[in-house]
Amino acid sequence: MGPRTRLFILNSPNNPTGSVFTEEELGALAEVVEKHGLTVISDEIYEKLIYNGTKHVSIATLSPALKEQTVVINGVSKAYAMTGWRIGYTISPELVAKAMTGLQSHTTSNPASIAQYASVAALTGDQSFTERMRTEFLRRRNYMYERLNAIKGISCTRPNGAFYLYPNVRSCFGKRYQGRAVNSATGLATLLLQEVKVAVVPGIAFGNDNYFRLSYASSLENIKKGLDRIEDLINKMN
Incomplete structure (x- = not known):
């Protein structure tokens, strides 16, 4: 990390290794992130696909400050086997979310309505x-x-x-x-x-x-x- 570092990208559970950061490991990372005022992009799309009693922890949950410094990105492609529906979502500060929405709407426009309805059904329906x-x-x-x-x-x-x-x-x-x-x-x-x-x-x-x-x-x-x-x-x- 250098003096120009502003952003840290985190992927847990990880592609390609399948590793999952523990709460202790994330806590150590969080100290560095908070100390240097970094923004974290946390890719958590594999959060439901974990094994051996492993627990998924989002770095955004570790402190109020980290909640404001973290952009969580997720989607329905992996856990719901909906790769072709092309639906992702973010949990992030409102200002960031609005900026992302503006960028998306002027590049790829909006996702298909049926894909949005299907994703809501997946996220709110039976999870068994x-x-x-x-x-x-x-x-x-x-x-x-x-x-x-x-x-x-x-x-x-x-x-x-x-x-x-x-x-x-x-x-x-x-x-x-x-x-x-x-x-x-x-x-x-x-x-x-x-x-x-x-x-x-x-x-x-x-x-x-x-x-x-x-x-x-x-x-x-x-x-x-x-x-x-x-x-x-x-x-x-x-």
Whole structure:
């Protein structure tokens, strides 16, 4: 952080790692934010997709000052599986919210009326299906976590939120597959896509090309197929 720093962007539960900041960790961060008068943009779109007894805490709730310094952004895409409806919302100081509204109305205009009604129904209706979806995500996460760590050359931490795993694949670097050298996660991702038709997101998109991101927002059957292909390709590298 430098003398020109004015804004801090926070994403918890996190994409791509699936990590969730604890209240203690957020409290330590809050001290820095308040001391330097920073504005926080807190992306909390995965707040309902948490596991292992983890608790989601919004940094905006930690003090009255932080409430005024925080712009919470959220939406219905993840927890309600409504990605195509394109509805997001903010909890923020009124002045900021009005500025955001003005900018949106003069760029992309307003979202479709039916999408707004559907989002209200999702947010105010029966929430039991969200818990069923979270439970299913947990089952897939556990399966993918165990499978990935059983593959030689891959190591992965257990995520507590969202629906991604972010394995370290550095041990695969310097190896070859059918004469093609792999020296980065981007190279391995390209190889997986071209050779076995499995798509992953290389970590360079998030600032570290030693990792790639996998999503378990798919059926367990598809996850099994994809992991079988990844394992088979990596086992054939030398």
